[in-house]
Amino acid sequence: MQPLLLETNNVNRNTIFVKEINVKNLSNPVHFHKEYEMVLITKSTGRRIVGDSVENFEAGDLVLIGPNLPHVMYNDKSYYEPGNEQMVTAIVTYFRMDWLNEEFINSKEIPYFHELLKDINRGIRVYGETHKQVVLLLEQLLLSTGLRKILHLLSIITLLSETREYKCLSSIGYTNPHSQKDVQRISRIYTYIMDNFSEDISLETAATLANMTTSAFCKYFKGRTQKTFTHFVNEVRIGHACKLLFDDNLSMTEICFQSGFNNLTNFNRNFKQYTTVSPSEFKRNLKI
Known part of the structure; x- marks a missing residue:
């Protein structure tokens, strides 16, 4: 089990660290780190x-995640089944902003930069025409070195500071x-939910996994997620239902139970x- 506070040492040595991911499934636990992270699935x-x-x-999912913001990605169940031939590919970028001084961040020449950083601290998902432009810049960033890498990153940040997309x-x-001691506990709970949301989910079982009374x-x-356990489980279930509603071969009853x-x-x-x-x-709106 990796620690909750991940130490991304490559970023300590380099201002920007970019890597391509090519794996069978995503397996990191809930984690956070001191760096900014940009993920293009x-x-x-x-x-x-x-x-x-x-x-x-x-x-196509593109998100930016600020420092010390807990996050995790789980694949659909089929990715974890024996014999899975699906693959996960992504471009992940870690970077620090401490090389930018306060004067630059608050410069009148880039008035929305400070506001962008505040939004990234909550995590942002990029879409629209801005998404297309950032993807092109990310592909260049992946292949660049030295000063060009910094310039491509600054181009992405500038682009995002000038859009509301x-x-x-x-x-x-x-x-x-x-905190560090939470990692195994919260990861066990999330994994239990993601593995079992299509079946009966037991509050008692979740509490036992956390070594707590109900x-x-x-x-x-509620303190860790800002949501009740039932709300969180139903949110996962509704998200899955939204995916199934794209399939015209499934009846509403099948979608309900699945x-x-x-x-x-x-x-x-x-x-x-x-x-x-x-x-x-x-479902009707999908056809409009």
Whole structure:
């Protein structure tokens, strides 16, 4: 088990460290580190947790994560099955900003730079035309060295400071409540949820995994995620249901049960609560 506070030593030696990932599945536990991290998923699907945000991801997903912000990515279940032939490919960039002084960060010539850094501290997902431009710059960054690497990174940061084509992920009031001793506990809970959300999820089992009573666990989980255990599980289930709704071969009943809900009434109620529309409306909107 890797430590929760990851030491990215390559970034200590170099201002910018870029690597390509090519693996069968994602296996890192929940973690955070002192560096900024930019992740472009080029091939893979699953769920991404950043702070108190839980979202699906797919090929093309581009996020920036600020220092000390807990995050983790889980692939869909099929990636962990024996004989899996799917692959995860991504470009991951770690960088530090301490080589930029306060005067530069607050310069009137780049008025939105400071605001961008505050947003990245919550984690951001980039989309639209800005996404296309950042991907091109990332591909150049991967192949560059020395000063050119710094110039490409600054071009990306400048581009992001001049656009609003990004979404903040964690809530504005989120703060990192994790400590080193939390790593095994919170990772066990997240893994239990991701492995079992399509079946019965037991609060008692989760509490046992955390070595807590159920009442202590509920308080602990809410403090770490800003959400109740039930809310978090349902959020994962609804995210999975949204993926299944793209498949015209599945009936609404099949989607309901494959997402972990025990009846259509419960499924419809929760789906509308989390997405503001019913599953049927969501599916109709896909065809517009």
